[in-house]
Structures are given as C-alpha cells and as structure tokens.
Amino acid sequence: MRGFFFFTFVVVAALALVYLYRVVRGPTMFDRLLGLNGISNKAVLLLVVIGTLYDRLDMFVDISVGYTLLNMVGALAVAKYLELKGLP
C-alpha cells in the first residue's frame, strides 16, 4: 500500500511538470493561467498524498484546505482582472 501511494506521488509530480511546460511555452496569457490552475490542483493533491505517505494526514489536510481556497481565489482574481482590463 505504501508503494502504491509512492507511485501515486511520482505520477502526480510528473503530471505537474507537463503543466509547467504549458506555463512556460503557452502562446497566450490564458494558457499560462490554465497551466497555473493545473499546477495548483496537482499541488493540493500532492499535499494529501504526502500526508497519507507519512501517516500524518491530520496535519497536512488543513494546509491542503487553505491551499485550495487560496488558489481558487487567486485564479478568480486574475481571470476577472483580465476580463475587465483586457490583455496587458
């Protein structure tokens, strides 16, 4: 079971690198925003998986809740700003 959680950790971390490619390479500003959103989702998932792996999920899950809400508020703020002001 521990090996399977480590496998999950490695796969999710590798998928975050794919989204990092989209952030660096994205042709438009919105592609970078989308890659950032994907990376933040993967970071939340990685926190929960690491907590399960170390058997300390009661500590990690609170950080993960806060990280979820902050990511969503940040992405919402950037999307609304771009919608109101147009592309810089």
Added chain:
Amino acid sequence: MTSVIVIGLIAAGLTLLTIAAVGVLRFPDFYTRSHALGLADTLGIGFVLAGLAVYQGLTLTAVKTVLILLFLYHLNPVISHLTLRAALRTGLRPWTRMPR
C-alpha cells in the same frame, strides 16, 4: 477489501489525470485545452481524493478530505468557465480546422 477499493479509485483517478495532462499538452487551442482541464482533471482529482478518504476510514481527516473534494469539484469548473469567458471577451478567436 478496503485496499482493493482504494487502489481501484486511485488508479481510475490517475488514468483520468494522465488523459487531462495529455489533452493540455497536445490540443491546439486555449479553448480545447481548457476543456481538457475542466472536465477530465476535475473528475480525476475527485477519484484520487475519494480513494484517499476511503483509505483513512471514518475519521475527521476523511471528512476534511471529502471537504477538499467538494471544494475542488465545484470550484474548478467555475474557474475554468471564468477564464474561458475572459478569453472570449478579450477577443481570442477559437481554433478552426479551416484557415480563415
């Protein structure tokens, strides 16, 4: 029995997350990429978090994990929709197969 359910849920979630990552990597346009992220990624995260919550058993930690699942499951499509609307209103043209 519990480990079978956990491994099944997490394997389904990892498959969906991989599909979403391939879609974000390969699709030609922002709109199609956002479709990959908004649908497949949301369901994949839901499956993985559900598997981890089942592994915890019936505790407060599992309830908090389900809380994260509900937040992501409702907020990720909303963020995707807002980003798409911002892109459409700033004048980003959708990709078509025929050249204009």
